[in-house]
Amino acid sequence: MSRGNRPKRGRRAAPSPAVRQPPFRRLAIPYPVYEIASADEVESIHQASLDVLEEIGINFLLDEARDILAAAGAEVTPGETRVRFDRDMVEAAVAKAPATFKAYARNPAHDLEFGGNAINFGLVSSPPNASDLEGGRRTGNFADFQDFIRLGQAVNAIHLIGGYPVEPVDLHPAIRHLEAERAVIRLTDKIAAGYCLGRERIRDSIEMARIARGVDAERLVSEPSIFTVVNANSPLQYDAPMLLGIIEMARHGQPVTITPFTLSGAMAPVTVAGALVQQNAEALAGIAFAQLVRPGAPVLYGGFTSNVDMKSGAPAFGTPEYAKAVLIGGQLAQRCGVPYRSSNVNASNAPDAQSAYESQMSLWPCLLAHANLVKHAAGWLEGGLSASFEKVVIDAEMLGMVGAFLDPVAVGEGDLALSAMREVGPGGHFFGCAHTLERYETAFYAPLLSDWRNFETWEEAGKVDATWRAHALYKRLLAEYEPPPLDEGIAEELDDYVDRRIAEGGIKTDFGGPGKGSRA
């Protein structure tokens, strides 16, 4: 953790104004998809994936899943977990997935679109540790969990809660999802996610999402209100908890992000193309399975291909290989006609310059690929092993800049500004001219975190670097946080449900199969 550049305490006396940030808004990308692979190259990868599914196949570690697949015509051998797929069957099943869908928040102002040119940013999810500059790195806990959710609500650049921002290990696993998701519903009115850790858990999550939205079970099926991520257990395998999650979510009409965990050189081939072939094979199998459970079930195609450090085997993120995989992954998702999920990632151990440039090596490809869901968009650190409070703020600035970049340059007569140039003429300046005065207040993106004061002023103010400024800002955002209103009847129904389930003892923590839950 950085110990330098900490603001001097004595300077904090004056009350700070409210943190200034752009308003919450849904983002759409007005620019084209950036294609770094030709259509032929994308087709080569896609067809190789279908070869993998036909010839090598995928392990489905759940009898119920293999029964569904066998009934749909996949090649299933009794007593064996390996399932092979005819390419036409896969393509026909994937074609049933919707190209776009709307997701519903408990506050309609926070509803989101997925697919097309929409881009949505999710709060960090699933790290086992939390960190900030003052408290250092600590095991995930419910207090930090709640503070991250508060930040997710307070930061307007964050569109949704992608999962547990940090694992609250001080909540017993049998009741963790109940307490954690109740807290999420109370602390934020943005869309959130549950975890596929067996049938009972995800059913609880879906029921709590239904209660939070105040709708009946039938309406919930047509109104996606809770997300989940299913990681393939790469290579070429889906475990029982994940498959039960797909089954339950698809049956309830709730979106599943199918995300192979294809680290090139470890769980996937050492070539980017090979890792993408495997990613695509696993994604197609998962998406097809969801469509066999319930045709038309909303899904996202998740890309998470990165590479390992070949010296140590450690995962690396925000690398050049990652950037290329995100871009071609987007082309593959578009080939499938399914919304695309990617991530804002880095492998830095501190919220420092490395964390920023690796994140940008992720964010630009996400934008250029038209990723509809950018998971871990704010707060991810250490390749996902820590959620960082300062990184939430650093990322919020980067996300705000992306949002402003997506406002296209207007070229109407007033924008071209010939009148201003006539008025000012050669050698003048534009500070006071009418054209400037009419526009200056909203002309440019106003930063949340960046310090544009001159060196002398910055030095006099204590030389506070971006990471320590982010520290102060996250504290201010928490101090200013106000919980969103929650209907009393809903709050009561939610408490009744959660309290009853806790009284019942929650769920069996041995959920009937291998699997550690989705981390990506």
Next chain:
Amino acid sequence: MSRGNRPKRGRRAAPSPAVRQPPFRRLAIPYPVYEIASADEVESIHQASLDVLEEIGINFLLDEARDILAAAGAEVTPGETRVRFDRDMVEAAVAKAPATFKAYARNPAHDLEFGGNAINFGLVSSPPNASDLEGGRRTGNFADFQDFIRLGQAVNAIHLIGGYPVEPVDLHPAIRHLEAERAVIRLTDKIAAGYCLGRERIRDSIEMARIARGVDAERLVSEPSIFTVVNANSPLQYDAPMLLGIIEMARHGQPVTITPFTLSGAMAPVTVAGALVQQNAEALAGIAFAQLVRPGAPVLYGGFTSNVDMKSGAPAFGTPEYAKAVLIGGQLAQRCGVPYRSSNVNASNAPDAQSAYESQMSLWPCLLAHANLVKHAAGWLEGGLSASFEKVVIDAEMLGMVGAFLDPVAVGEGDLALSAMREVGPGGHFFGCAHTLERYETAFYAPLLSDWRNFETWEEAGKVDATWRAHALYKRLLAEYEPPPLDEGIAEELDDYVDRRIAEGGIKTDFGGPGKGSRA
């Protein structure tokens, strides 16, 4: 300056291996230009620029320049500095500029191409201050100047020296260019730049470049060997030193980068489109003027449009507006058929997370726009008021990642890796398979600065953040630096020339007109 995370001195005992970095190589972008404005929108801006040149005109603050313009048919009124241009005349003159050209280093391995899909990275140039974590910020001086040049030579990701990396103010202005450029020729065999500060100075620079290359004056004219940057004195004005620079450089066949200094809201309109109209008008006027001096003279279209902080008037860099201006600026340069110059910029006061994310908000647009020359690619800080030793290394990592990103993903049979997936099968791993063993050593970009060790190892090693690691790396690069070989005859001729000119007193430091030299 960051005071935290400094490596403990006791840990430095073991000798370090040589700094590992990818080799020097010329880069070409295999991916398309990313167009965020439509052809119609680009044409609207271009035509508005021609309106500016016809109707408002540009001040040319040099009689000799106005004589050249009048002779070519521009509208010049005796006794007035304002010159107006017929649009057809401007377009005809600009059309004479070469779309591509080669530039020659004194080491042919460092020759470069400009235009098309080539991208070249230049060392920081022109800040008045130097800084590093230990020494803090200090006024530019010749010792730091030489260390920066050594880094420019040592860092393979840097293709050329864009100017003085920091102003060596301890050299008297009358002889500064002589001593400074002699040092550049001795310390690096990469292409470098001189300054347009009047006729005598730039003639000295051209002559020294000729000597360094060991060619005669005639051959120099057909072999660009030294660059310069000419900033318009925006809005709509060129001063005498700049115009003399264009005249001398064009007559000698040496490339001029015509870069309007169009800060939106200050020296240019407050709208991005308006600032681009002005940038384009000024660039077209400068490029046309160079072509009138000598048809076919190599030029670059320089884009430097950014915005100011409307609260303080301070310039901001690496903003969303900057990103859009870089991209549309590239489209305008391509409309002119002239190589494009842009920059890797930021406004941070420290080599921290802000400096990294603002740089990435510059670098990605440079790459996407096919900027052929990226000035300030390594070491710029504080909006150009400081050259930072640590930022050179942080940028070198980012440039290395860009270079690796430009290697397209291969999709041959071996790359698609079906054999590896057959060998490994579901549930296995790829660490030891034949496909991996054949490729792992060169499969991925190996970082210069990024630390991918796990948190515990990083913590045990002293929690050194990226900025302090960059500090250690720049020191190691300087310790390992070796001057490139220089032919003895050339060294002698260079010394004869420089010593004679110094003995003559150098140049008059009042060079006959307003102007402070190009800062951008």
